[in-house]
Amino acid sequence: MSSTHSSRRRRRLWRFASAEFDEASWALRVDGAPAAVEGKPLEVLHELLLRAGEVVTKEELFDAVWPGVVVVEGSLATAISKLRKALGTATDSQSVIATVSRVGYRLVAPVEVASIDTPLAPRFAFASGDAVPARKAWQLERPLGDSGSEDVWLARQTKTGEARIFKFADAPDRLRALKREAALSRLVFAALGKAAPLPMLHEWNFDAPPFFLEYAWGGRDLLAWAEEAGGLPAIPIEDRLAVAAMIARAVAGIHAVGILHKDLKPANILIDEVDGTAVVRLVDFGSGRLLDDALLASFDITDPGSLDADLGKDEPRSGTLAYRAPELVGDAVPTVKSDIYALGLILYQLVVGDFSASLAPGWEGRVTDPLLRGDIGRAAAGTPGERLDSAGDLADRLERLADRRLAAAREAEHAAFLAEQKRQDERRAARRPWMRAAAASLILGLVGTSAFAAYAVRQRNEARTAQQVSEASYRFLAEDVLASVDPAHADAAEETLVAAVNRAGGTIAERFEDQPRIAGYLYATLARAFDMRSDYADAFRYYEAAERSYDRAGASGAADGVNVRLQHASALALSTQPGSLDTARGMIAAAAKTIDAKGIDSPETTVWLESARGMAALAGEDVPGSRDHFGRAWQAARTQPELFSPRQIVNFGQRHAFALIRLGDGAAAEKAFRPLVAEMTRLVGRDHPDTLFLRLNVGQALMVQQRYPEAIAVLDALLPVMEKRLGPNHRYTLLLLAARQQSLGGVGRYADAAVDGERVWRAAAAKDGPSSFAAVAGRTDIGISQCRAGKLDQGIANIRAARAAMTRGEALAQAIDAALADCLIQAHHYAEAKALLRTVDPAKVAQLVGDPHYGALVDLAFAEIALGERNPAEARRLFAKAGPHLKDTQDRFVQDRIKALEARLTS
Structure with missing residues (x-):
């Protein structure tokens, strides 16, 4: 809080009608002359002035002017009558103070308020160093706030120095506000517990002046x-x-x-x-x-x-x-x-x-x-x-500002592109005259007519071949057209095609206004296509449009409507928007209830349900659950080739294999990924984004197995291809750099690792915000590399900054704390390192970093602390516990720690 301390107190001078009321002297003047009015009527006037123009109820006036005293209602009427007489308004009783029948009174005359300085003459006088009334163990330190009233004070416990805030009231007109504040504070804490966004209310005194509330220091x-x-x-x-x-x-x-x-x-x-x-x-x-x-x-x-x-x-x-x-x-x-x-x-x-x-x-x-x-x-x-x-809603907007800026920039770029297209029709026609018209007509014509045919066939139960034509249309649009390019890094022709798709999407509502189910099918098609490209802003927009269309068609409870909701939920779980995981979980639960209630027995719906559950489990750090759900989705999709394209089936396999990486089973993950790479290469080529991602996964699987030189070789070869094909700041490129950083650290190339980490952190912070998972993890990794290189001050500072920036993710928070503890151990700050490690659940962090022996690393750290604290017996016990699990480690830094600890224990 800001604070001012003065030998003078600011009080207010109220001017209304022909009267003035001076708070400093508690005096009323009418036409410039003092008016003889008793204390209680003046307190009533003060209450009315404080809320000029508002109705003040009788109960409020009794509570403020006669607190704790039983008085007859006529006492208030008498006080009002005395005020009116003093103000000279007895013949026109409503011109200054109006009566609101059966409710109370209102001061209706226009009021002007001036702030004046007067010598300090409070009803209670406090000075720094005084004991708090009725709280002798607490000493007043200084007043807070800039109002000059000096009714809020910082105090400290005379023995411990603990800070508290005391808020005083020196008269009945302030007591009501204290009581109100106490009741509301208690209500917030009763409802929200530790999450309450208020300082803790410790005590209060409403019995005798000075009345007060006692709060914890809140900042x-x-x-x-x-x-x-x-x-x-x-x-x-x-x-x-x-x-x-x-x-x-x-x-x-x-x-x-x-x-x-x-x-x-x-x-x-x-x-x-x-x-x-x-x-x-x-x-x-x-x-x-x-x-x-x-x-x-x-x-x-x-x-x-x-x-x-x-x-x-x-x-x-x-x-x-x-x-x-x-x-x-x-x-x-x-x-x-x-x-x-x-x-x-x-x-x-x-x-x-x-x-x-x-x-x-x-x-x-x-x-x-x-x-x-x-x-x-x-x-x-x-x-x-x-x-x-x-x-x-405002909080959500501000927390998503970085994502919204990216989406707005994309929209602005899109709009500028379209304007330029319009101005340069002739020039573009000379280059590729068929692109815009062909793309727009192809997408709307082919997909629209095939979708219409498909639904007609379904409704009439006619030939199966028409359905196959529709599915082929979808696959062409979703996979061969849209998913083949990256909107951020495509060339002009590819960008024209994406722009054409978005233009086509904008006409669906109008063209199929009377056919909402077909509109839903088309919106869902576009949503899945953008989802495959990780273009979540457009994907969410089309998913929402699809759901609205299915609702209009009365098909939200049918298999198609449920599938769209599950796909939407899966994308939400994968995104990093605040609250998106909880929203996704709610959507999945609602879809499951609909499936049961409607008796939906669709193999396609089963696959999407399992996939969505797997994505929510992965985002929620339930990695074993995600592996099981993804495995069931992949297996079911493989048995339904007429419902799922080969690329979709590979993508389901990729999710299952990635869960194996998160579980630390790098050998099984590598075994799963290599045939997926071969299949995707056959389908779309070796340098397609989907294939590049799978090749990156192979490098990650090698890293998890601590086959660091092999991983570095794979990632080094892949990096220039990704940078050229996707761009230097694409999320796949940043994932590759993060994997290479860890691998470089594993072979002791700490300076090179820090360079990769710096690039990941800065790109992720600029793209997704400093609190995003990638930015927080990237900055933590920088700190780890710096500490391993002996730059402890820089490393500790970066890890602390990463911890301060993160907003969600229990396992990530614990991983950061453990990384900071490692640095602190190197700096011989054993007490803080021990406190941090005691909050770490090794099982949770193991799933995040993909290391099944992470618990042994924690034991190793505790052994180092024990030795630093001159407890060799405990150090030997912990080292003996950790050693068998780390004997085959290929991490150079861990190897060096083991050798150093072993040497000290045997010397």
Whole structure:
């Protein structure tokens, strides 16, 4: 949090009608002259001024002005009457303070507020070094916040130095907010547990002034975060966007519980670091709103009053004016969309690097990225109905920004290409006059008519040959046309063909408006084709269109509709989008229920179900399960050659063999891959992308067997072909470099390995973002190579940075921790290395790295630590346990470690 400490306190001067109310002196003046008004009526006036223009219920006024005291309703009416008399409005009782029948009162006169400085004369006076009232073991250190009220303090335990935050209230007008905040904080923790995006609430005092809440230290606020970095512009935009995504995710969490914050602003958002990872927490729920009044009771939390979800427009809409949604200036009820508006403004300020920036007309000119400009506009739209539906939606958009930029760039390139095509028709006609027209007519004509014929045949149960024609059409489009090129690295003619396919896809809805099942078939055809090319953005778009079409046709429960959902789920599981694995699992479970409920008995559906389950298992780190599912899919596909093309069957085999690599069975994987390479070479040629990938798999299988020289020879020969055919930053090329890096490290060529790792990391971070699996793994591998080369400081720094960047993957996190522990052992930091290794599950990491003896490596590390801590007996025990499993290792670094440890134990 930012903090200011002053000998003066800022108080407000309220001007309304012909009156002034001075908070500093707690005095009312009317027409410039002091008005003799008692304390309770002034407290009522203060409450009305705090929420000028809003209805303040009688219950809220009783709670604020007469807390814990039973009073008759006439006491409030008397106080209002005294105020009206003092204000000189007895003959026009509604002109300043209006009565809302059976509800409460509203101050309706226009109000102006000025901030004035007065000598510090608080109702309680704190100074640094004072003991916290009623908490003598805690000592006040400094006030936090920039409001000047000095009601939030950092305190420390006098013996341990532990930090806590105390939030005080010195009068009844603040007590209600503390009670509200305590109830909502307890509700969030009851619902979300450790995932709650709030500081922990430890204690509270509502019995006697000064009232307070006691929180755990939650970090510094956004203003201080920016100030410590030298200002927002000094912070890399990627870091600012990552924080914005975390803020949106935190707000989505409290919304999911059923709570509105209502006062989101930089001062109420904290950033802390936990184990080197940034964490965002929200604070100050004193204005929060409960969306369901049954929530408190469901968690046995006492309602403090004024949290009734049914209060609607009468509920307070307090919050910082700059971040308040436009509709709340009037009588609109606060909603989720109100908080989203504040998120949009905060995102804008983070993007432009200025916390004072507002969404004034022309704000768009300061945001150069059109995607971010659109996200801000959707979040902070003036009308609630035009805003994003949820804070989670905004978080998803920001977390997927790198992927969206790539897709947008591809779309822009596509559009520019089409424009150039239109301008250069004559020139292109001179080169290849048949390409565009032939491609478009071929795809729409051949596939459209054959698909129509196929469905007609199915419906009439006519000749089988028509179905075969349809399948041949699909195979030609999906495999011979589309899958033969890479959209990022194709030549002009190939790119024209892909563009033609996308143009054709755009006409399906119109051409087959009355035949949604045929439209679904065509969309599914295009989706599978782009899926085979790992072009997930287009694949997902066509899968979704296919599912909508099958729904319109009433065929979502038929085999074709289910197959499309399973294929879509499989692609989602393979992608790295946030939440995609959970979505895929849900789709697979729903499809399985449909299969059972509808009694679908289709061999094709069985294959797709097993394949989708295998992909979800692989993405979820259940490698044995993925091997079994892929094996069943492959075997079933091989028995149905009339349903699956030879290339599809090879692809199913590749997935099964890759699972063997992940299980560390490199010999079995190599045995499976070599005939697959031969078959794919026969089908599409030796340098086709699918064949190149299978050849890469052979190199990986050799690496897993620690046949490093052979693996390096295979990968060295393959690299220039891949770079020429696919490009230097294609995902297959990066996978090859990662495999070669590990193999180079295995033979002791650590400097060369680090070069490959650097290339993988930078390309993956630029393409998929620094938190992607490839980028995190690549940077970890750099660190491993650097540590093995003796560059411990650089290696440890890279591995720590990789760990901080990762956002998902339990096994990957443990593998990184183990790699860091190895470096720390070399640097003789045994305590930290031991703590890291104790969190590692060797079985899980073994499946990730494909090493069945990974547990022995962990034992070896523990033996080194034991020896470093002067416990040779324990070191010998662990070394004896690890040794038999590592005696045949071909990894040069592990060999050197074993020799060194053995020499020290026998000396």
